[in-house]
Amino acid sequence: MNEKLIIANCSGFFGDRFSAAQEMVQGGPIHFLTGDYLAELTMAILLRKQFKDPNAGYVTTFLKQMEVVMGECLDRRIKVVANAGGLNPGSLAQELEKLAETLGLHPKIAYIEGDNLMQRLQDLQDKGEPFTHMDKGIPLKDAKAQTISANAYLGCWGIVEALNHDADIVVGGRIADAALVMGPAAWKFKWKKSDWDALAGAAVAGHVIECSAQATGGNYAFIDEVPSFKNVGFPIAELEKDGSSIITKHPNTGGLVSVGTVTAQLLYEVREPRYLTPDVAARFDTIDIFQEDTHRVRIQGVKGEPPTQTTKVCINNLGGYRNSMTIILTGLDIDKKAQIVTEALFDSLGGKKLFSVVDVQLIRSEKENPSTNEEAFAHLRLSVMDPDPKKVALFSSKLVELALANIPGFTATAPPTKGVPAIMHWPALVSNKHIQQHVFVDDQEIVVKALTQGESLDDASLQPRPMPPVPQGETVSVPFGALFATRSGDKGGNANLGVWAKTPDAYAFLREFLSVERLKILLKDLVGFEIERYELPNLLALNFYIKGLLGDGVAASLRSDPQAKTLGEYLRARIIDAPRVIL
Secondary structure (H helix, E strand, O other): OOOOEEEEEOOOOOOOOOOHHHHHHHOOOOOEEEEOOOOHHHHHHHHHHHHHOOOOOOOHHHHHHHHHHHHHHHHOOOEEEEOOOOOOHHHHHHHHHHHHHHHOOOOOEEEEEOOEOHHHHHHHHHOOOOOOOOOOOOOHHHOOOEEEEEEEOEOOHHHHHHHHOOOOEEEEOOEOOOHHHHHHHHHHHOOOOOOHHHHHHHHHHHHHHOOHHHHOOOOOOOHHHOOOOOOEOOEEEEEOOOOOEEEEEOOOOEOOOOHHHHHHHHOOOOOOOEEEOOOOEEEHHHOEEEEEEOOEEEEEOOEEEOOOOEEEEEEEEEEEEEEEEEEEEEOOOHHHHHHHHHHHHHHHHOOHHHOOEEEEEEEOOOOOOOOOOHHHEEEEEEEEEEOOHHHHHHHHHHHHHOOOOOOOOOEEOOOOOOOEEEEEEEEEEEEHHHOEEEEEEOOEEEEEEOOOOOOOOOHHHOOOOOOOOOOOOOEEEEEHHHOOEEEEEEEOOEEEEEEEOOOHHHHHHHHHHOOHHHHHHHOHHHOOOOEEEEEEHHHOEEEEEEOOOOOOOOOOOOOOOOOOOOHHHHHHOOEEEEEHHHO
16 A cells, blocks of 8 residues: 555445445445444444344344455455444354355455443443533433443444454444544554544544535435435545545546535534544634546645544433324314314324323425415424333324224325334443443454643634625525525434535625524424534634534434434525525
């Protein structure tokens, strides 16, 4: 390998394009194949699998992908790093060994543990770790729910140790998304743990490529800019020794790599400009990004700080069971029909008080004088949550019983179900002194301790970005999305909404126009929620962090869009008055 390290991504979640691993291996030269499989929802899915089989809990599709590419990776000296071990990295490593034997191959396989804190929770609480909910301020002991998993986010140095022992495949559990890129880069360039700027640059590159095609045109707001959505290429980061990178994709693939697509991914699932990882705090407000060539975007100048004294812990609590059904309301008297269905349902159940949570949403999408049947539709979404699974199952049965005894046109969008477990996300912090990575390679166990805190960057030392004056003059009414792009997503029970402009003039207007107050006027659904607003002038962007919008996380949320994926496009559909000069 030369001084450029080429790292490809083949997965952004459990269920991503299966063929991507083979496409990335065969599509052009790469040194590392990485995959991020562990969204917060994924941890809940793997937990259900492990309930049924203690030896399960890892990502089975990764194993099948390795069956396809393992031999070719060994032939081409491509190393593989993934967090597909989920809740059971050891079992995944064993299955990989069996697979290799079946294929007649001899890779060196390493796995990393140390993230699973379930057996240590009580002891750590006794030692003064309260695992306080980061948003609600409630200690775990007062959660009034059964904790079923607890995994600390691990950094990159366990990966480095495995690679130092010549591992060909490295799998782990809750390894932080960006660490999958940081580890190979730190190993290749022999970075020290205090090379903050280089590590921060790799963390930014890791964040960009960890969500697969979202950096290469997928989910991109300005859809007309993407040449083709057929066979969208997965992202590649070409890392350099100082932590700078080029984001690109294989030739002859669909999609787009532009400043816009990379900016959109930079704004995905983030909070403040200080992006925290277990190894470094990367300052997103120092990123310098520009188009170097077609489908090649350069990221450079990223400043880094030492990590905090704590690392995040993804805790899942069993909060009971939930069930939802949607009834189509058609034509006239929509409000009255919704009231009749709701009252009849809960009267037959014994009242709303029977459930711990009841949520009723009337979604008005019908048109006056409809020209098609579907244009006459509105939707009534009814949801309940309760510790008793029998009551939750009864909810949908009773709703179906109304089919011939209620409103005219009574129709459900799906058949009844018994409901599913409501797995509640509980984000917390734990002191780094309690976290150790255990790297298993060469029939030995190597312990890697977490880092300690150092000095942070003085914000006053950051050079302010010059901004043009706010554009004035004649205004016109246009959709917000005609001017600005967005990217939104979930952060546990919270949501983030990133917004960016294409020119400094447009950003000057955006910065003044889109306050928290204005956002709540445009999106009335957000009234009542606490919202944080952050400015990223280097990216011509704003980021909004909406607390509590998703309840207790995607696996327990009662919203129609429990991952807040649609929030940005909702904003882009709103009509605003903007200066004609920036159109």
